[in-house]
Amino acid sequence: MSPLKSPCARRDRQRGAIGLLAALTMALALLCTLVVVDSGRLFMEKRTLQRVADMAALEAASLNGVCTGSNTASTYATQSATRNSFTVTDNTRTLTTRCGTLSTGSNGLRTFTVDATKTDAIQVVVSHTVSRSIAAGIGAMFDTNPTPSDIQLTAVAVATPALPPLAQLTINSSLATVDSTQAGLLNTLWGGLLGGTLNISAAGWNGLANANINLLSYLNQLAIDVNAQAGNYTSLLATNISVKQLLTTAATVLPQNNSAVQTAISGLLSVSTIASGTTIKLQDLLNLQTGLPSSALNANLNVFGLLQGFVQVANSNSGAYATIPANVLGLVGLSTKVKIVEPSQLSAAGDPRLATANSSDPNQIYVRTAQVRTLTSVDLSSLSPVLNIVSGSLNTLLALLSADVQIAPAPLSLDISLEAASASSHVTGYSCSSDATKTLAADTNTALVKLKVGKIDSSTWSSSVADLPAPQELVLLNIRTGNPRVDYGGGGVGLLVNLPVAANRATLNFAQPAEIGATPSPVLSLNGDPNIVTSLGNSLSNPVVLHSATNAGLLGLVINAVTSLVNGLVSTVTSIVSGLIGPLLDPLLNLVLKNLGVNIANVNVGANLSCHPAQAVLVI
Structure with missing residues (x-):
């Protein structure tokens, strides 16, 4: 049969099909409308809850709420929620407030950990029980095990409190320029301190001296390079890290187009002790209060000063020393x-409200220069002819008394130890009434210099003992008696100086310090004795100790009788020694110590202060 003649294909059998399709379409449209209305209602309720949680967490954090004692964090959060039309009246509405800490995992995600004793972060959780949906209600009428008609919506917010004032000090961390002469000294000095050799050009040293590195960027990259926990800077600073890794990370962070700096760092990496894995801790260079926000690390450090610090820490932990x-x-x-x-201690940052005068307090904002010790051996062979003439004359007189004069054996040399203790500065006060009038005060002192001249034990000197013992006298002439001859102890000529040069101390007042993250400004100087080099030279103008006889015997009378002859010797020795030692002091002070960040005549301190570094902020 033809399909056109089939009963099912008759025209009267198709009547009503459009109406059925229209009914189904209307039912589907109604269902979609119900879904849209329910979804929109739940979305708006969820959004309202999130806004309530956010505002409550921000208010509790900004008001420095706590979760112990009066539990003010919960009080502040509840008050904020009430003002935003979320009143906790029954079990359908809840609000929970918790205090704790915030950490960042290796994946970069923040995690809140509950700890009622800490207020590093405050978490607020709000919930509201509402009807699930109209569609669910209709479905429940025909379901033997119906889904609950209500659903609990929850919103979570975590906020960190407003940051406290942040202060930072830096000290003597840069050089102006490096010429070819200084480049040779720096290669010898740094290479010797590292136990190897260096060959960096003057352009390379100048590149380091004129480059800055952002501390926060550097630490973030370092955490990645050593697989440390991201954001845990306290732990990172306390970790033993190889100098090689520290230099490699610095090269990564610094601009790659600065070939002079990159070449200089490559030269440092070639030193055998660095290549072998010498390790240091960055906390020996950077003093940061525990729990500081990352914004406190957003500071610029001079690259020369930072690398200089690496060298200093590595040397202080070893028995190596530089020979120039x-x-x-x-x-x-x-x-x-x-x-x-x-x-x-190149840089220190922290909350000035917590700063104390105790340099060992972890909350102290304290910086210092290096404590450097130099030992110079001066050849005094030019004194031998004079000593021979004087001893011959004295022996003629003393032969009748069974005594003689012994001169110092060759090679005759004199040891000079110059020790520059740390110059330091620490925060003692601040004012944050407004950014236009903010101030920072720091108690500062210049380096205490200790000068020792005579015979110095080299093994004791090369150790890192806090202070050297007094030097032994370099005896030039010694009167002996008896048979066999023994030291008489009553007369002779020797060299001995044990002289401290007092440090200068004052409070530096910084007006309107730059914000944290900017170049330290202002930089103030505490100037010590401008003639400190001259004063040290004057201390050597008469270094000769003249021993006179203390016994009343005949030998004592003879020794006293030749005083004029010995005085002549003293004058000769003084002129020779002063002529040799005097020119030595300027190079040591002006070249060696300054290239190690130490200037014993003055100290330069830079300051930064942010009174309101940030407000309370949502972090989760």
């Missing part, structure tokens, strides 16, 4: 050794 040949200093007849006793 006479030709590098432009002097003859001497050799100089340099040892870091204590490394510098």
